[in-house]
Amino acid sequence: MTDVAIIGAGTAGLTAAIYARRAGRTVTIFEAEAPGGQIINTPEIDNFPALPGVSGYEYANKLYEQVQELGAEFVFDKIKKIGGSLEEGFFMTGEYGAECEAKTVIIASGVKRREMGLAGEQEYSGRGISYCATCDGAFFKGKTAAVFGGGNTAVEDATYLADICEKVYIIHRRNEFRADKALVDELLSYSNVETKLSRTVSAIHGDEKLTSVTLTTVDGHDEELVTDALFVAIGLIPDNEVFKDLVELDAAGYVVAGEDCETSAPGVFVAGDCRTKDVRQLVTAAADGAAAAIRASRLSQSL
Ligand code: NAP
Numbered sequence: 001m002t003d004v005a006i007i008g009a010g011t012a013g014l015t016a017a018i019y020a021r022r023a024g025r026t027v028t029i030f031e032a033e034a035p036g037g038q039i040i041n042t043p044e045i046d047n048f049p050a051l052p053g054v055s056g057y058e059y060a061n062k063l064y065e066q067v068q069e070l071g072a073e074f075v076f077d078k079i080k081k082i083g084g085s086l087e088e089g090f091f092m093t094g095e096y097g098a099e100c101e102a103k104t105v106i107i108a109s110g111v112k113r114r115e116m117g118l119a120g121e122q123e124y125s126g127r128g129i130s131y132c133a134t135c136d137g138a139f140f141k142g143k144t145a146a147v148f149g150g151g152n153t154a155v156e157d158a159t160y161l162a163d164i165c166e167k168v169y170i171i172h173r174r175n176e177f178r179a180d181k182a183l184v185d186e187l188l189s190y191s192n193v194e195t196k197l198s199r200t201v202s203a204i205h206g207d208e209k210l211t212s213v214t215l216t217t218v219d220g221h222d223e224e225l226v227t228d229a230l231f232v233a234i235g236l237i238p239d240n241e242v243f244k245d246l247v248e249l250d251a252a253g254y255v256v257a258g259e260d261c262e263t264s265a266p267g268v269f270v271a272g273d274c275r276t277k278d279v280r281q282l283v284t285a286a287a288d289g290a291a292a293a294i295r296a297s298r299l300s301q302s303l
Helices: 011-022 037-041 056-069 133-140 152-162 181-188 282-302
Strands: 002-007 027-031 073-076 079-085 089-094 099-107 111-113 144-148 167-172 193-197 199-206 210-217 222-226 229-232 236-238 268-270
Touching: 002 011, 002 089, 002 282, 011 027, 011 037, 011 056, 011 282, 027 099, 037 056, 037 133, 099 282, 133 144, 133 152, 133 229, 144 152, 144 199, 152 167, 152 181, 152 229, 167 199, 181 193, 199 222, 210 229, 268 282
Parallel strands: 002 027, 002 099, 027 073, 099 268, 144 167, 144 229, 167 193
Antiparallel strands: 079 089, 089 099, 111 236, 199 210, 210 222
């Protein structure tokens, strides 16, 4: 039985692994995709202490290597079932058949991007519609791209695309961006960027590929925006359905916990973006990983 099972190998999960391994605990980390989490798609991290300008990919790789060197066991599978208790131990199984028993669990499953819910969204996904500018931006070199959203992700995506594309539109439902001022100022310094504020994307058009989208203004007027690509960055949603019988989730699906990262189930901790919190940043994900792992390590050692 492993001392600490960690679900998710993003910043929160990998930081938890560092602390748990350094506390001498055995650690098994489940990851459904590639290690590194969301930050892997960030071109440049400018707000992590002492690491200005490092790419998300480089950061994530270093973190992954650090955890591998510390001797944590990685299992690449998506948890499909989890249960148990602190008294009897926890068990989990993956979609590809991986199994694990653990004394304590740290949920660090992160979040995924919210979809628009429009007709044609799935059909044109990968044919003009994308949820990752750093993954797919290069396909639109010299072309026109639109970004939908007004938060840090959307503004960073649009800035990244402004260096690649001939023209970039940023569409946001309000007349003021939610993103940090420094990021907005940088974006607006590009001459090939045009804002489409107080508008939402209301329809998607294309033939084999996306050709345009309909924008609807707050006062109900429609306009067609011709574009080769639409990058959707309208926020994040948790993917915690599998944990709903194990721990308390809030109405939006986040695992309920405070700064101590303790969930409603003794022995189960939560770290990073998937928990209820105000500030979802790399640095707070790392802080959660440490808090959860220190508690899980102490507890598993006492059993
Ligand atoms: P976010 O901050 O939640 O912003 C989502 C944006 O999408 C908001 O502008 C929101 O509009 C809009 N939106 C939400 N639902 C919508 C809908 N149904 N239709 C149209 N627009 C919709 O999400 P995010 O930008 O992905 O960032 C997530 C978290 O990661 C945040 O805490 C952010 O600070 C953090 N992050 C930080 C950095 C960084 O520090 N460099 C980079 C990326 C992300 P309203 O503004 O009107 O609500």
